[in-house]
Amino acid sequence: MATHAAFMPGTEAKSHGVLWSWITTVDHKRIGILYGTSAFFFFLVGGVEALIMRLQLARPDSTLVGPQAYNELFTMHGTTMVFLAIMPLSASFFNYMIPLMIGARDVAFPRLNALSYWIFLAGALFLNASWLFGVAPDAGWFGYANLTSRQFSPTASIDFWVLGLQILGISSLMAGFNFIVTIINMRAPGMTLMRMPLFVWMSFVTQFLLVLAFPAITVGLILLMFDRFFGTLFYAPAGGGDPLLWQHLFWIFGHPEVYILILPAMGIVSEVLPTFARKPLFGAPVVIYSGIMIGFFGFGVWSHHMFSVGLGPVADSAFSIATMLIAVPTGVKIFNWIGTLWGGTVRFKTPLFFALGFIAMFTMGGLSGIMHASPPVDLQQTDTYFVVAHFHYVLFGGSIFGLFAGIYYWWPKITGRLLDERLGKWHFWLMMLGFNATFFPQHYLGLIGMPRRIYTYAPDLGWYFWNLVSTIGAFVIAVSILVFMVNVVRTQRSGPTAGDDPWDARTLEWSIPSPPPVYNFARVPTVHDRDPFWLQKHGDGHGGKPAGRPAPASAAEIKAIHMPPPSYWPILLGAAFLFMMSGALISIYQVVLGGLLTLYCMFRFALEYHRPPSGGGH
Amino acid sequence: MTTRLPSRPRFATVLLLLTVLVLASACSWVGWDWDTPMSTVMPKSDFGKMTHEIFMLISWWTLGIFILVEGALLYCCWRFRDRPGAPIPKQIHGNTPLEVSWTIAFAVILLIFVIPTIRVIFKTQEAPASTALRVEVVGRQWWWEFRYPGLRITTANELHLPVGQTVAFHLNAPDVIHSFWIPQLGGKRDVVPHRVNQLVMTPDTPGEYPGQCAEYCGMSHANMRFRVVVHPKGEFEQWVKAQQAPPVEPTDALAQQGKTLFAQSACVGCHAISGVSAGVLGPNLNHFGSRKMFAAGLMATTAENLTKWIENPAHMKPGALMPNLGMKGEQSKALAAYLLSLK
Numbered sequence: 024m025a026t027h028a029a030f031m032p033g034t035e036a037k038s039h040g041v042l043w044s045w046i047t048t049v050d051h052k053r054i055g056i057l058y059g060t061s062a063f064f065f066f067l068v069g070g071v072e073a074l075i076m077r078l079q080l081a082r083p084d085s086t087l088v089g090p091q092a093y094n095e096l097f098t099m100h101g102t103t104m105v106f107l108a109i110m111p112l113s114a115s116f117f118n119y120m121i122p123l124m125i126g127a128r129d130v131a132f133p134r135l136n137a138l139s140y141w142i143f144l145a146g147a148l149f150l151n152a153s154w155l156f157g158v159a160p161d162a163g164w165f166g167y168a169n170l171t172s173r174q175f176s177p178t179a180s181i182d183f184w185v186l187g188l189q190i191l192g193i194s195s196l197m198a199g200f201n202f203i204v205t206i207i208n209m210r211a212p213g214m215t216l217m218r219m220p221l222f223v224w225m226s227f228v229t230q231f232l233l234v235l236a237f238p239a240i241t242v243g244l245i246l247l248m249f250d251r252f253f254g255t256l257f258y259a260p261a262g263g264g265d266p267l268l269w270q271h272l273f274w275i276f277g278h279p280e281v282y283i284l285i286l287p288a289m290g291i292v293s294e295v296l297p298t299f300a301r302k303p304l305f306g307a308p309v310v311i312y313s314g315i316m317i318g319f320f321g322f323g324v325w326s327h328h329m330f331s332v333g334l335g336p337v338a339d340s341a342f343s344i345a346t347m348l349i350a351v352p353t354g355v356k357i358f359n360w361i362g363t364l365w366g367g368t369v370r371f372k373t374p375l376f377f378a379l380g381f382i383a384m385f386t387m388g389g390l391s392g393i394m395h396a397s398p399p400v401d402l403q404q405t406d407t408y409f410v411v412a413h414f415h416y417v418l419f420g421g422s423i424f425g426l427f428a429g430i431y432y433w434w435p436k437i438t439g440r441l442l443d444e445r446l447g448k449w450h451f452w453l454m455m456l457g458f459n460a461t462f463f464p465q466h467y468l469g470l471i472g473m474p475r476r477i478y479t480y481a482p483d484l485g486w487y488f489w490n491l492v493s494t495i496g497a498f499v500i501a502v503s504i505l506v507f508m509v510n511v512v513r514t515q516r517s518g519p520t521a522g523d524d525p526w527d528a529r530t531l532e533w534s535i536p537s538p539p540p541v542y543n544f545a546r547v548p549t550v551h552d553r554d555p556f557w558l559q560k561h562g563d564g565h566g567g568k569p570a571g572r573p574a575p576a577s578a579a580e581i582k583a584i585h586m587p588p589p590s591y592w593p594i595l596l597g598a599a600f601l602f603m604m605s606g607a608l609i610s611i612y613q614v615v616l617g618g619l620l621t622l623y624c625m626f627r628f629a630l631e632y633h634r635p636p637s638g639g640g641h
Numbered sequence: 642m643t644t645r646l647p648s649r650p651r652f653a654t655v656l657l658l659l660t661v662l663v664l665a666s667a668c669s670w671v672g673w674d675w676d677t678p679m680s681t682v683m684p685k686s687d688f689g690k691m692t693h694e695i696f697m698l699i700s701w702w703t704l705g706i707f708i709l710v711e712g713a714l715l716y717c718c719w720r721f722r723d724r725p726g727a728p729i730p731k732q733i734h735g736n737t738p739l740e741v742s743w744t745i746a747f748a749v750i751l752l753i754f755v756i757p758t759i760r761v762i763f764k765t766q767e768a769p770a771s772t773a774l775r776v777e778v779v780g781r782q783w784w785w786e787f788r789y790p791g792l793r794i795t796t797a798n799e800l801h802l803p804v805g806q807t808v809a810f811h812l813n814a815p816d817v818i819h820s821f822w823i824p825q826l827g828g829k830r831d832v833v834p835h836r837v838n839q840l841v842m843t844p845d846t847p848g849e850y851p852g853q854c855a856e857y858c859g860m861s862h863a864n865m866r867f868r869v870v871v872h873p874k875g876e877f878e879q880w881v882k883a884q885q886a887p888p889v890e891p892t893d894a895l896a897q898q899g900k901t902l903f904a905q906s907a908c909v910g911c912h913a914i915s916g917v918s919a920g921v922l923g924p925n926l927n928h929f930g931s932r933k934m935f936a937a938g939l940m941a942t943t944a945e946n947l948t949k950w951i952e953n954p955a956h957m958k959p960g961a962l963m964p965n966l967g968m969k970g971e972q973s974k975a976l977a978a979y980l981l982s983l984k
């Protein structure tokens with residue numbers, strides 16, 4: 024379609040400055056890098072918030088920060104890590120890797136992709152701007168009604184949260200649809216769905232979760248926005264509303280969200296293990312079906328977050344059974360990963376360390392999850408540090424370890440340089456040590472009754488020592504992240520170059536140069552197997568000869584590749600939208616003006632490459 | 642690329658051993674003391690004990706699975722580690738019988754958890770017998786009110802129960818969602834505005850147990866604590882009798898001065914003392930002096946603490962809704978003396 028303004032590969036940065044080329048980019052790889060760096064920045068922000076909380080809890084009756092600041096910290100820590108760190112870090116891999124892994128030159132809608140990123144950034148900045156005005160959100164990342172009503176939260180804090188999350192939701196929805204279309208339509212010839220790499224599969228399931236789960240929280244947020252701005256009473260019990268409505272809407276989103284956070288990491292691990300064990304993924308179809316099952320059941324378990332609400336024995340039983348069911352496909356995956364290692368030749372490189380760390384830690388998070396799948400047990404554990412420990416084993420031990428496996432694995436592909444193995448292993452062991460020192464004791468603290476979201480505790484409850492250990496552990500994690508950053512800076516300056524295929528890997532992205540050219544594939548490959556690149560190099564291992572590398576494309580072929588040209592409308596549309604949304608806190612006139620600007624930008628965005636069918640006019 | 646520096650595995654092993662050593666010594670030094678004031682694994686009621694049984698059942702099974710999985714993982718890492726010159730391993734794609742069997746195994750194990758779970762869910766949510774002691778629990782930002790409608794007693798932040806008697810808690814909140822939780826007596830139940838939740842249990846061991854709000858409810862959520870006293874047989878009746886008695890008249894001069902001050906000031910708008918005032922927004926103070934702790938279990942009931950509290954409530958409990966009435970020096974001392982005399 025719209026390729027009138029044909030864009031020659033490699034000419035992008037020449038006509039304007041480097042900065043301009045980044046803000047107008049529609050290249051999925053550059054957008055991936057933008058997502059990745061923004062996400063890492065917010066990961067650090069959320070991490071600092073966590074460190075301050077840990078300092079506050081290091082001893083009983085501490086007065087380091089007051090209750091207000093502490094409540095803001097845990098609210099923003101949760102919101103930041105979920106929406107601004109793990110999700111965009113996953114999105115960074117979706118962006119960079121999916122087109123490369125399916126043999127495509129870009130995503131289906133490159134400008135929409137850029138728009139997703141700019142709207143994400145707008146939402147992230149909007150949310151964090153609340154710190155500057157001294158009204159950071161303080162009702163928890165779950166924002167339970169009716170504490171979020173004007174009556175109980177009169178400042179603008181919740182407004183920042185409501186509007187910020189809505190902005191972020193729009194970004195997620197656009198990205199979700201974009202990747203669904205990309206994966207369905209843009210796979211290389213021969214890549215049937217069952218030949219798709221596992222990371223692409225898990226990402227595919229994730230996109231469906233995104234587009235189905237976000238509408239639920241959007242409805243919830245809009246009702247809350249109406250309550251706060253226009254005086255409706257959806258969540259106001261005194262006016263006949265129901266605060267539990269929010270809990271249902273939030274968790275119908277919130278539980279699939281957990282799988283949105285973990286499935287991409289599971290996909291990464293399913294790529295890293297076969298590469299470093301030099302064996303195909305054990306039972307790949309079962310791993311795929313398990314991923315789909317997890318995604319599907321993920322929508323039927325939300326009320327297990329509400330066992331203490333008093334829904335009655337029938338609902339408690341039903342949601343308990345559904346939750347237990349979800350443990351089956353999850354457990355199957357863990358066994359299949361171990362089956363992948365079994366009989367392989369396991370090469371201990373840093374990406375594998377993190378993937379193994381993922382399995383080891385995620386298993387623990389899964390097992391503690393089974394405990395509170397039982398409502399009677401959950402009544403003792405919910406809202407205690409036992410649950411805090413549980414979901415950090417899943418989201419840190421799981422998602423973050425998995426994402427770091429992906430970072431170390433694909434870094435050479437993205438930058439062309441290898442990260443240092445020695446520093447990588449320091450990073451891994453320090454993070455492993457720090458992580459377990461931080462979160463393992465929290466199981467114990469929860470079992471001896473320490474509730475969540477408390478800024479202080481009495482000295483006579485036996486909570487002091489292990490809280491101190493937990494705080495020390497958190498700082499060890501911080502050191503491990505510093506080691507990673509040192510690694511990045513050092514190797515980018517003078518590290519060894521990676522070559523196309525440093526790990527002797529199995530999938531298409533390793534068959535092209537590192538970093539990949541703008542057009543990715545000079546010649547779109549034809550695929551015959553789930554591990555097409557391995558097949559080319561080593562054969563199928565059952566007597567089939569290696570297929571051999573295809574002949575390189577000629578200069579004329581490369582010259583004929585048309586790539587989408589850069590566009591400044593995504594960032595302008597994002598800015599106009601941010602201007603409109605922030606108007607909600609400033610003035611109705613700004614909302615109207617911002618709305619008009621947004622409409623104008625949408626119009627220009629839509630018609631950017633529209634040409635009248637006849638030659639007349641312009 | 643596949644050459645390995647000998648120092649790497651050694652370094653990793655040393656670090657791992659060190660970690661285990663440090664953690665092990667830390668554990669043995671401090672120990673994991675389970676018998677603490679808010680322990681969830683020392684159940685002192687039928688409700689808590691039923692829960693605990695399931696917890697232990699799941700714990701043992703998951704410990705077994707944990708050892709199996711982590712053991713298999715470590716075994717794979719050791720047994721199948723790359724050796725120099727190793728050929729490309731056999732490209733195994735899966736093993737259907739094996740995969741089917743472990744899927745079924747998981748389902749069976751989960752069934753072992755599900756059956757007792759559902760039994761206990763229904764057992765613990767049965768309607769209480771009509772002989773049960775009814776206690777109405779009102780969660781407020783940020784303190785607890787306890788009413789015994791059958792006994793015509795209203796008190797705050799200190800819950801008294803007889804041992805061996807079934808209690809039916811009726812939970813309600815006028816403001817936001819809280820959660821009523823006495824860890825040693827069993828699991829929590831949310832306190833939801835405009836909705837009456839129920840929690841039924843029979844405490845079986847006399848003692849004092851701390852409780853705490855478990856659902857984030859705003860600024861001083863961390864300070865929304867309470868104390869539970871489970872009385873031995875006979876002792877509860879004495880407590881009831883003392884609470885039902887009208888508040889005592891102060892005898893010493895300072896306390897009498899305090900009473901006058903109380904009756905003339907804004908205190909009466911929120912607090913009830915039979916014969917003096919009838920406010921309902923704050924805790925009932927009829928027998929304030931008999932409570933061991935005040936301000937939602939935050940401080941011991943002493944003259945010094947009480948004086949400080951009256952002079953600046955929000956300083957002691959951030960966000961406290963009790964206003965600073967500008968009581969100073971003699972005034973706050975007199976009020977404290979009066980309240981302490983209300984045994």
